[in-house]
Every structure is written in C-alpha cells, then in structure tokens.
Amino acid sequence: xxxxxxxxxxxxxxxxxxxxxxxxxxxxxxxxxxxxxxxxxxxxxxxxxxxxxxxxxxxxxxxxxxxxxxxxxxxxxxxxxxxxxxxxxxxxxxxxxxxxxxxxxxxxxxxxxxxxxxxxxxxxxxxxxxxxxxxxxxxxxxxxxxxxxxxxxxxxxxxxxxxxxxxxxxxxxxxxxxxxxxxxxxxxxxxxxxxxxxxxxxxxxxxxxxxxxxxxxxx
Amino acid sequence: xxxxxxxxxxxxxxxxxxxxxxxxxxxxxxxxxxxxxxxxxxxxxxxxxxxxxxxxxxxxxxxxxxxxxxxxxxxxxxxxxxxxxxxxxxxxxxxxxxxxxxxxxxxxxxxxxxxxxxxxxxxxxxxxxxxxxxxxxxxxxxxxxxxxxxxxxxxxxxxxxxxxxxxxxxxxxxxxxxxxxxxxxxxxxxxxxxxxxxxxxxxxxxx
Numbered sequence: 001x002x003x004x005x006x007x008x009x010x011x012x013x014x015x016x017x018x019x020x021x022x023x024x025x026x027x028x029x030x031x032x033x034x035x036x037x038x039x040x041x042x043x044x045x046x047x048x049x050x051x052x053x054x055x056x057x058x059x060x061x062x063x064x065x066x067x068x069x070x071x072x073x074x075x076x077x078x079x080x081x082x083x084x085x086x087x088x089x090x091x092x093x094x095x096x097x098x099x100x101x102x103x104x105x106x107x108x109x110x111x112x113x114x115x116x117x118x119x120x121x122x123x124x125x126x127x128x129x130x131x132x133x134x135x136x137x138x139x140x141x142x143x144x145x146x147x148x149x150x151x152x153x154x155x156x157x158x159x160x161x162x163x164x165x166x167x168x169x170x171x172x173x174x175x176x177x178x179x180x181x182x183x184x185x186x187x188x189x190x191x192x193x194x195x196x197x198x199x200x201x202x203x204x205x206x207x208x209x210x211x212x213x214x215x216x217x218x219x
Numbered sequence: 220x221x222x223x224x225x226x227x228x229x230x231x232x233x234x235x236x237x238x239x240x241x242x243x244x245x246x247x248x249x250x251x252x253x254x255x256x257x258x259x260x261x262x263x264x265x266x267x268x269x270x271x272x273x274x275x276x277x278x279x280x281x282x283x284x285x286x287x288x289x290x291x292x293x294x295x296x297x298x299x300x301x302x303x304x305x306x307x308x309x310x311x312x313x314x315x316x317x318x319x320x321x322x323x324x325x326x327x328x329x330x331x332x333x334x335x336x337x338x339x340x341x342x343x344x345x346x347x348x349x350x351x352x353x354x355x356x357x358x359x360x361x362x363x364x365x366x367x368x369x370x371x372x373x374x375x376x377x378x379x380x381x382x383x384x385x386x387x388x389x390x391x392x393x394x395x396x397x398x399x400x401x402x403x404x405x406x407x408x409x410x411x412x413x414x415x416x417x418x419x420x421x422x423x424x425x426x
Contacts, residue, residue, distance in 0.1 A: 005327060005328065006326070006327060007326055007327075007346055007349045007350040008326030008327075008349070008350065008353045008354070008377065009326075009350065009353060009354045010346075010350035010351075011350065011351065011354065011355075013345075013346040013347040013350045013351070014346075014347045015347055015362055016342050016345065016347045016348045016351070016359055016362045016363070017341075017342060017345070017347070018340075018342045018362075018363065019340075019341065019342070022340055022341060024263055024264045024268075024337065024338055025260070025264065027235075028235075029234060029235050029238055031260040031264075032238050032239075032242060032256060032260075033238055034259070034260070034263070034338070035255075035256035035257075035259040035260050036238070036241065036242060036245070036251065036256065038259050038305075039245075039250075039251040039252070039255050039256055039259065040245065040250065040251060043250070048381075052327075052328055055328065056327075064346070068329070068341070068344050070234065073234065073237070073238060073241075076241075077241065080245075080250075085248075085250055086244065086245070086248065086250070090244055090248075091240075091241065091244065094240040094241075094243060094244055095244070095247070096244065096247045096248050100248055102247075102248060102249040103248060103249035103250055104249055105249060105250065105251050105252035105255060106250075107251070107252065107255045108252050108254075108255055109252060109254035109255045109257070109258040111255075112255055112258035112259050112262055113258070113262065113266075121308055121381075122381045123308070123309060123381070150327060150379045150380060151379075152326055152327060152377065152379065154326075154353065154354075166309070166311075166380070166382055169380060169381055186380045186381075186382070188311075188382075193373075196353070196354075197354055201354075202357065202369070202373065204369075204370070204371070204372040204373070205356065205357075205372060205373040205374070205375070206372070206373075206374050206375070207353050207374075207375045207376075207377060208374060208375070208376045208377070209377045209379050210377075210378070210379045210380035210382050211379065211380075212380070
C-alpha cells in the first residue's frame with residue numbers, strides 16, 4: 001500500500017530531534033501497551049505481517065498524529081477483535097461477555113525471560129532454489145499493491161546488485177492477508193545512491209535493502 | 220514544543236484509561252497475565268539494552284576469530300554471549316572501516332535489533348529519521364554532529380525484512396591497553412546504529 005508509513009525519501013518531516021538519556025518508556029501507558037502487544041501476540045492468532053499492516057492501514061492523518069505506542073494500541077485492539085479473542089462489545093463495555101470462558105494466559109511471567117518467538121519466526125527451511133545469486137544484477141518490479149508490501153516506493157523499478165542470500169522467508173505480501181506463507185529467498189540488494197536519488201546523491205554512497213524473490217526481475 | 224514531543228509524552232488521559240480497561244478485560248478473560256506484563260516491562264527496562272551490543276563489539280575488537288564469526292553469522296556469534304530472542308533472531312553485523320561507514324534505519328516501520336540494543340529511541344522511530352536516512356544520510360549524520368569526509372562510502376541498511384542489523388564501529392585509537400570491560404564501556408548505542416563513532420574519553424575529565 002502506498003501509505004504514509006512508507007517514508008523513505010520524504011524531505012519535509014523536519015530535523016531529527018535526539019534526546020539524551022531518554023527513558024525506555026516515557027509513561028506507564030507506553031510500557032503497558034508494549035507488553036500487551038507481546039503477551040497478546042503470544043496467542044499466535046496473527047502474523048507480524050498482519051500486525052504491521054494494521055498499523056499501516058491507520059488513516060494517514062491519524063498515523064502522523066498518533067504517538068508510536070498509540071499506533072500499537074490501535075493495532076492490538078483491532079487484531080484482538082479480528083481474531084475473535086475478544087468482541088467489540090467487550091472492548092466497549094470493558095467486561096467479558098457472560099458466556100466467555102476463562103482461558104489460561106499464553107505467556108506467563110516465568111516464561112518471559114525465555115521468550116523466543118519461535119512460532120513467529122519467519123525463516124523457513126523449505127528447499128527452494130534461489131532465482132538469483134550474489135553478483136547478479138536485478139531490477140525491482142514496478143508494483144503498487146493495495147495490500148501489505150515490504151517493497152518501499154523509493155526502490156521500485158530500480159537496478160541493483162545482489163550482495164547476499166539470506167535464505168528462505170515467509171512472504172509478507174501474502175502472509176499479512178492470510179493468503180499463505182509463499183516462502184521464498186530474501187536477498188540483500190545494493191543500490192547505488194545515485195540510482196535511487198539521481199545526481200544530488202554522493203557517487204560513493206549506497207542503500208542496502210532486503211528484498212524477496214517476488215520483488216525482483218533479472219536486469 | 221519541538222516537533223517530536225507528540226511522539227511520546229502527551230498521552231491523553233482517556234487513552235490511559237482505555238489501556239487499563241483493555242488490560243483488565245484481557246486479564247478477566249485469562250488472555251494475559253498482569254505479572255507477565257510486569258516482567259516484560261522489567262526485561263526491557265533493566266535487562267535487555269545497548270550494554271548487550273557493547274559486549275558483542277568489545278569481544279569482536281579483542282578477538283579476531285570472534286569478529287570473523289560475528290561478521291559471517293551474527294546470530295550464532297551473539298548466541299555465544301547469550302544474546303538472542305525477540306527481534307534478534309536473524310542478525311547481520313556490518314563493519315565500519317576507515318573507508319566505509321554503515322547506518323541502520325527502518326523506513327517502513329521501526330525494525331531494530333532488540334536483543335542487543337533494547338527498544339529503539341524515539342528519534343529512530345520518528346518520521347524525520349525514517350524519511351531522510353536513505354536520501355540524505357550525510358545531512359542526518361550532521362544533525363548528530365558527525366561530519367564524514369566525501370571520500371567515505373556510506374552504506375545505509377534499510378531493515379525491510381526480518382534481518383536485524385548492528386554496526387560494528389571502529390575501535391578508537393589509543394584504546395590498545397584497555398581490557399574488554401573497559402572497551403565495552405566506550406561503545407554507545409548510537410555508534411551501533413551508525414549515527415556516532417566510538418571515541419576515547421577526553422583526558423583530564425573525571426578519573
């Protein structure tokens with residue numbers, strides 16, 4: 001989706017404001033929202049791709065206005081309803097429905113230190129032949145999917161060189177919409193800064209982007 | 220107020236109430252355990268942070284074979300020191316040299332190597348950084364007080380997939396006599412993102 005979240009290359013967002021010694025969480029709200037997302041995610045009712053897409057799908061003006069953890073709060077609330085773990089009526093009333101059966105939490109306190117998101121790992125062991133090898137010249141496809149994608153706008157229809165094959169991973173464009181994992185190779189692809197930005201960029205600089213097979217064509 | 224203030228501090232009071240209501244509902248339904256939420260918050264406030272990454276960097280500086288393993292397979296080499304787990308499952312380490320400077324960003328969201336750096340700072344998640352790191356890395360670095368020579372090659376790593384990146388900064392000159400612990404103390408979070416270099420403390424300041 002060509003959303004406002006796809007920010008690479010925008011120029012009117014202002015200076016980077018860096019604060020010294022900032023706390024991990026500014027307010028108890030931030031910590032609770034962070035932890036709620038992790039603990040609710042432990043039910044594995046949604047993929048990381050679906051979670052990211054929920055944030056991207058916020059209306060653009062809201063996305064820019066909301067704080068980081070406000071977006072997380074909006075995403076987890078929606079996903080809890082979508083997945084059927086809670087109903088919209090329960091969220092509005094704050095009370096479990098009378099027929100609600102009490103569960104056993106998927107994540108207990110004693111398991112937090114050991115937490116490995118093994119079920120959520122996106123790497124797959126499928127024996128799939130890579131379409132490209134390090135050194136191959138590739139061109140990114142010019143696609144504008146209305147759903148989730150991890151191919152940023154600024155790197156569409158650009159030529160680059162495969163630097164490294166990272167192995168086989170779940171494809172976010174389908175995974176986010178429960179259309180299957182479609183596992184495929186992910187490569188680190190090097191793009192000259194001038195290929196992306198033209199003559200104003202330094203002739204020496206480069207951007208490395210991790211891209212799935214389906215985003216690439218031979219150049 | 221500067222433009223980034225809205226990125227954190229001002230939480231409308233109704234939001235605070237709404238998150239409390241959601242937590243209470245999920246607890247009632249047995250979907251989350253409040254003690255697990257406390258433990259998660261404690262983990263990222265006190266246990267998982269940039270000191271982890273600094274240990275990895277210091278080890279790489281003193282042990283060339285470890286450094287080689289780290290650059291070849293970051294995930295396995297970090298596991299040797301006990302670091303892994305959420306947002307550190309697939310790690311790639313990129314090395315700064317006198318000729319090459321690396322910078323990490325996530326333009327699409329805020330992907331960050333939690334296992335070795337903890338949770339990202341506000342500026343890393345902010346629109347100004349996410350938008351400009353790829354198109355104007357030299358300008359962004361200047362805002363951090365880092366001016367790089369025209370001859371230096373800047374490599375920006377946009378974390379679009381599930382790989383997470385850590386910069387291995389250059390070991391500062393004058394640090395030859397320091398042990399691993401003292402070296403780790405020099406390594407800042409910002410240096411491991413690539414918006415700073417590691418420097419020796421200036422003489423005469425403190426002990």
